[in-house]
Amino acid sequence: MATIAVLGTLGTLDTKGPEHGFVAERIRQHGHDTLLIDVGTAGSPQIVPQVTRHEVAASIDIDLDAVLARADRGECVSAMAEAAPVLLHRLYREGRIEGVISLGGGGGTAIATAAMRALPIGVPKLMVSTLASGNTAHYLGSKDITLMPSIVDVAGLNRVSKVIFSRAAGAICGMVDATIDADDVRPLIVASMFGNTTDCVNAAIPVLEKAGYEVLVFHATGAGGRAMESLIESGMVAGVLDITTTEWADELVGGVLSAGPQRLDAAAAMGVPAIVVPGCLDMVNFAARDTLPSRFESRNLYVHNPQVxxxxxxxxxxxxxxxxxxxxxSEYTALVTVLVPCLGISALSGDRQPFHDPDADAALFSAIASELREDIELRKLDLEINDPQFAQACAMALLENIHRHQRVDA
Incomplete structure (x- = not known):
């Protein structure tokens, strides 16, 4: 029997108490326990929570009464969105919950998904929301949150909402009950890849697998980079094959595939051995050609496909x-090696390719060398990034860093 957190706004003015109570009862009918957590800020709870809103706020020392007295809805939602993740993560860490479900509109979705993002990948998370369509990236972040459309507003129990909420309760129970195949116990290596570095990563993977590692590949499309950083932060990763750091070009210049300013931070924070390559820093990504900002019209452009x-x-x-x-x-604490493919940092920048620009590459390589911490190894290889020899060099450098790291920890 598992305990599933039912996280919601349970107050009379929040009008979500009976709905969350209904879901909790359906979960119990499936044979699981529930932990009702109130993150509401309007009116008194319509059902008795097992974790009160004041207990939620106290998890980060918020004076909830003072916040409520100011009667600013935005401030109330923000306060709960800050406190709920801390509380939910602690409950999971203490073994008190094994999954979480919530129902909500705008404010409820903001609070609940913020809390869900604090849980590790693999922990069941289900959000039934009026906003489960369109651009939901800011709710999901880099976590495996399942969004389920509520169809009707989360404002009462009726013939439609009862069906949706019942299915949602069954879904979260099914997630919790699902058995996980734990046969593969190989340590994990994460790798970043783009279309223009695919051959490099694909050539490196067999080397790493032969050495006993499982390799997870992340597409460097912004969301992919954030997901990779998140997995590194989870503590599950033994090494980082960061071939494709292109998302930083989008972050700097204003492209559409930025992973945010935290890209490259997780390996440093977690002390994970790594290799880093300036892969695809020769390119910034935009959508269809007619969406290109006018200030870039005179630049060297390449239409990858009608959408890119x-x-x-x-x-x-x-x-x-x-x-x-x-x-x-330079902030990395574990062993890291920087490898530079001097003859081309993407499939497009080699000799006679559309993005071949020796002056730009030289500026990139020189800046890396001048700013890199002196004790970090920098290898410049007269190879293109997708040359099998370069892939082999990357894989072997990472294995060496992992092995040296393991010897230090032993």
Whole structure:
């Protein structure tokens, strides 16, 4: 029997108490326990929670009464969105919950998904929301949250909402009950890949697998980079094969595939051995050609497909990217090696390719070398990034860093 957190706004003015109570009862009918957590801020709870809103707020020392007295809905939602993740993570860490479900509109979805994002990947998380359509990236973050459309507003029990809520209760119970195949106990390596670095990563994977590792590949599309960083933060990762750091080009220049300013931070924070390559820092990603900002019209452009337009980074941008990447890497505490493919950092930047720009590459490489911490190894190889020899060098450098790290910890 598992305990599933039912997280919601349970007050009379929040009008979500009976709905969450209904879901809790359906979960109990499936044979599981529930832990009702009140994150509401309007009116008194319609059903008795097992964790009160004041207990939620106290998890980060918020004076909830003072917040309520100001009667600012935005401040109330923000306070609970800050406190609920801390509480939910603690409950999971203490073994008191094994999954979480919530129902809500705008405020409820913001609070509940913030809390869900605090839980590790693999913990069942289900959000029944009026907002489960369109752009939901800010609710999901890099976590495996399942969004289920509520169809009707979460405002009462009726012939439609009862069906949706009953199915949702069955879904979260099914997630919790699902058995996990734990036969593969190989340590994990995460790798970043793009279409323009696919051959490199694909050639490195067999080397790492032969050495006894399982390799998880993340597409460097912003969401992929954030997901990879999140998995590194979970403590599950033994090594990082960061071939494709292209998301930093989008972050700096304003492309559509940025992973945010925290990209490259997780390996440093967690002390995970790594190799880092300036893969695809020669390109910034935009959508269809006609969506390109007018200020970039005169730049070197490559239409990858009708939905994707690539722009070559120039000397100034490459110089700044080199500084950023080197400064990030210089924060690493575990062993890290920087490998530079001097003859092409993507499939498009080699000799006679559309993005071949020796001056921009030189600015990038020089900035990395000048800003990198002196004790970090920098290898410049006269190879293109997708050359099998470069892939082999990356894989072997990572294995060496992992093995040396293990010897230090032993």
């Amino acid at each position: 337009t690539l722009m070559r980074t120039n000397v100034q941008e490459c110089r700044e990217l080199g500084k950023i990447v080197a400064r990030k890497i």
